[in-house]
Amino acid sequence: MGGSGSKAKGVWPFSGGGAGGDASTDGNEQSVARMRGSRTATPFVFTRRSSLYYDEDGDLAHEFYEETVVTKNGRKKSKLKRIQKNLIPQGIVKLEHPCIHVDFPMILCELSVARGNAVVTVWLLVAISVNGFILEDSHKSPELPSLVSVIMRNVVTSVSRSGVGPFDVFPLLGFDALLKGRPLAGPEVNGKLREMETKPSLCSVASPSPVHATTSALVMLPWQRPAPDLRLQNKAALCLNVSQAESDSLICQFALEDMMFWSLPDWKVLLLSVLLWEHLCAQELKPTAWPLYSKKPLLLAWNAPTEDCAPRHGIHFQLDYFQIVASPNEGFVRQSLTIFYKERLGLYPYFEPDNTPVNKGLPQLVSLTQHLDKMKEGVQKYIQDPGAKGLSVIDWEEWRPLWVRNWDTKDIYRSHSRELVQQKNPNRSPDEVAKVAQQDFEKSAMKFMLETLRHAKNLRPNQLWGFYLFPDCYNHDYRRTLENYTGRCPDVEVVRNDKLQPLWRESTALFPSIYMGTVLRSSPSGRQFVRNRVKEGMRLASSGDGLARPVFVYTRPTYANSLEPLTETDLVSTVGESVALGAAGIIMWGDAAYASSRASCSNLSVYLQNPLSQYLLNVSTAAELCSQALCGLHGRCQRRNPDSDVYLHLNPLTHTITSHNGRLQVTGQLEEAETSRLRAEFRCQCYSGYDGEDCDRTDALSRGARLPGLQSATLLIIYLLLF
Numbered sequence: 001m002g003g004s005g006s007k008a009k010g011v012w013p014f015s016g017g018g019a020g021g022d023a024s025t026d027g028n029e030q031s032v033a034r035m036r037g038s039r040t041a042t043p044f045v046f047t048r049r050s051s052l053y054y055d056e057d058g059d060l061a062h063e064f065y066e067e068t069v070v071t072k073n074g075r076k077k078s079k080l081k082r083i084q085k086n087l088i089p090q091g092i093v094k095l096e097h098p099c100i101h102v103d104f105p106m107i108l109c110e111l112s113v114a115r116g117n118a119v120v121t122v123w124l125l126v127a128i129s130v131n132g133f134i135l136e137d138s139h140k141s142p143e144l145p146s147l148v149s150v151i152m153r154n155v156v157t158s159v160s161r162s163g164v165g166p167f168d169v170f171p172l173l174g175f176d177a178l179l180k181g182r183p184l185a186g187p188e189v190n191g192k193l194r195e196m197e198t199k200p201s202l203c204s205v206a207s208p209s210p211v212h213a214t215t216s217a218l219v220m221l222p223w224q225r226p227a228p229d230l231r232l233q234n235k236a237a238l239c240l241n242v243s244q245a246e247s248d249s250l251i252c253q254f255a256l257e258d259m260m261f262w263s264l265p266d267w268k269v270l271l272l273s274v275l276l277w278e279h280l281c282a283q284e285l286k287p288t289a290w291p292l293y294s295k296k297p298l299l300l301a302w303n304a305p306t307e308d309c310a311p312r313h314g315i316h317f318q319l320d321y322f323q324i325v326a327s328p329n330e331g332f333v334r335q336s337l338t339i340f341y342k343e344r345l346g347l348y349p350y351f352e353p354d355n356t357p358v359n360k361g362l363p364q365l366v367s368l369t370q371h372l373d374k375m376k377e378g379v380q381k382y383i384q385d386p387g388a389k390g391l392s393v394i395d396w397e398e399w400r401p402l403w404v405r406n407w408d409t410k411d412i413y414r415s416h417s418r419e420l421v422q423q424k425n426p427n428r429s430p431d432e433v434a435k436v437a438q439q440d441f442e443k444s445a446m447k448f449m450l451e452t453l454r455h456a457k458n459l460r461p462n463q464l465w466g467f468y469l470f471p472d473c474y475n476h477d478y479r480r481t482l483e484n485y486t487g488r489c490p491d492v493e494v495v496r497n498d499k500l501q502p503l504w505r506e507s508t509a510l511f512p513s514i515y516m517g518t519v520l521r522s523s524p525s526g527r528q529f530v531r532n533r534v535k536e537g538m539r540l541a542s543s544g545d546g547l548a549r550p551v552f553v554y555t556r557p558t559y560a561n562s563l564e565p566l567t568e569t570d571l572v573s574t575v576g577e578s579v580a581l582g583a584a585g586i587i588m589w590g591d592a593a594y595a596s597s598r599a600s601c602s603n604l605s606v607y608l609q610n611p612l613s614q615y616l617l618n619v620s621t622a623a624e625l626c627s628q629a630l631c632g633l634h635g636r637c638q639r640r641n642p643d644s645d646v647y648l649h650l651n652p653l654t655h656t657i658t659s660h661n662g663r664l665q666v667t668g669q670l671e672e673a674e675t676s677r678l679r680a681e682f683r684c685q686c687y688s689g690y691d692g693e694d695c696d697r698t699d700a701l702s703r704g705a706r707l708p709g710l711q712s713a714t715l716l717i718i719y720l721l722l723f
Contacts, residue, residue: 302322394468557607
């Protein structure tokens with residue numbers, strides 16, 4: 001557009017002066033490109049400076065420049081404009097990473113570069129200017145007031161742990177200008193800059209700069225009592241030179257207005273914008289519950305009915321690598337993983353395939369009181385110890401709480417609900433009947449599930465309770481065709497999942513499913529199928545206040561409805577993908593077919609001994625090492641970018657897996673280079689009671705005494721507005 005290049009990956013790569021041609025390099029002409037509004041807005045305004053006139057003192061007196069506007073349809077409009085005397089001093093920023101200058105005072109940069117740096121700079125400039133600090137001595141730097149310091153630390157922490165992306169818009173300066181230990185430039189005297197060292201307290205939170213990125217900064221801050229020969233009196237300018245490997249060069253220009261003489265409303269606007277952007281663009285990860293097993297960020301559970309393979313066929317399974325081994329079959333009690341099918345817990349209402357109602361068939365008709373009373377019997381049978389810890393999964397699949405999701409064979413619940421309303425109100429129109437039936441069904445279904453969870457938690461408070469296949473994202477488009485299949489959860493299904501917020505908040509764990517069909521075998525589509533389902537689970541796990549719920553992913557060692565074992569590629573696409581996204585556990589489920597014959601038992605046993613156990617040991621060990629190296633065993637690792645293809649795998653150059661006396665074991669140590677890679681690609685989700693980038697803070701704020709972030713920002717905003 002406008003001859004300024006092409007748009008790629010959401011970044012407009014300005015390579016020169018836009019419609020005005022290439023930028024001059026002699027200082028008499030400077031080019032600047034600005035995009036007004038959002039990153040996709042039009043028109044684009046390209047400005048080419050020219051005709052600079054200076055007065056007798058050498059100060060810039062006038063400047064004429066031509067402004068070319070490229071409208072949405074590609075047309076150009078040019079006009080000649082003039083800037084009067086006393087221009088705002090401009091600093092030139094040469095950036096070697098993608099960046100867009102978004103109509104001062106905003107700059108749009110890649111998150112990997114800008115994360116954590118923008119707000120550091122903003123708050124430092126605010127603190128320095130508001131409090132009238134004087135930077136005139138070459139070895140003095142200001143102390144930040146305690147209030148501003150606390151605010152800055154909280155804001156920077158939120159930004160530095162942000163997972164949003166791939167681009168963020170930050171107010172004011174979006175670059176790494178004031179890093180710990182970087183020099184500040186003092187007043188320019190006789191053409192020389194006097195350097196000043198920043199005090200460590202100015203940037204107590206280290207910004208997560210990318211690996212191999214180097215940053216140098218030259219900063220001129222507003223002086224309260226400037227030297228007589230200083231040309232930048234009461235002005236602020238910033239000049240950065242940032243280099244990053246394998247990036248295109250750009251030239252951006254910007255200026256800071258006189259901050260020393262801003263009025264109180266001006267500062268309020270600045271502070272409010274920082275607070276709002278902090279919460280709009282930089283929500284940090286919520287802490288989650290501690291794992292069931294100490295120092296085990298990844299729980300592995302075997303939940304297939306293979307116990308009959310030994311007595312019937314003489315084939316034994318080696319399941320030592322699983323922390324939980326449980327059978328879903330009837331009669332197995334006191335297990336660390338319990339599945340409550342429809343007949344095992346209370347009075348679940350449903351219809352048999354022949355339309356025979358069980359427990360009156362509909363949630364509108366069943367007695368909730370009787371159901372809750374009956375629940376105690378089932379819970380006592382399968383979890384006999386009231387203080388037992390473990391996973392409790394309610395597997396109710398006959399109907400779904402949202403009316404619109406009861407299609408195909410589940411439509412019987414909609415038809416019977418309509419009949420029920422019609423019987424009570426025979427004079428209602430079909431549309432009214434359908435509307436009332438939907439309202440009655442959804443209200444009763446949701447209440448039935450919520451009260452079940454509440455009562456279950458009261459009966460066995462140390463169990464992690466949730467519903468199997470909740471959430472689901474219905475990304476099964478591949479069943480029609482793999483062409484153009486992205487794996488994304490349909491937008492409408494994401495909205496519907498949001499309607500189930502009370503269910504996510506009441507659950508203490510989520511149990512999504514990633515069973516992979518054979519049509520997805522060893523394909524990128526299979527990986528996308530799993531990735532988006534787990535991402536949706538992780539998203540909803542953070543719903544509401546309090547801790548994020550742990551996500552335990554149900555998968556199978558074989559393809560769905562098949563005894564064919566997963567390929568090694570699909571082990572990565574299922575188990576590896578889930579672990580990298582931050583899942584708390586992997587549950588290997590199977591049906592009775594696994595033990596139906598000697599051949600099925602033998603094939604599964606061989607698969608378990610070699611590729612499956614070896615991979616599970618690999619990924620679980622890597623998860624533990626990452627938790628120890630990055631989070632101090634106070635959190636688990638998850639990808640910084642959920643859509644990146646990075647995994648928690650042992651480095652084959654430093655670690656080996658060998659068999660000793662029939663058991664697999666890992667040898668090797670985590671080296672510094674591998675730790676750096678992990679830190680660049682993964683971040684910590686801290687456990688309850690810990691906070692910070694490395695989960696190393698245990699103060700009262702991180703243990704739950706602080707207000708939620710949004711409430712804290714609201715209080716600060718109210719304070720600014722009132723005072």
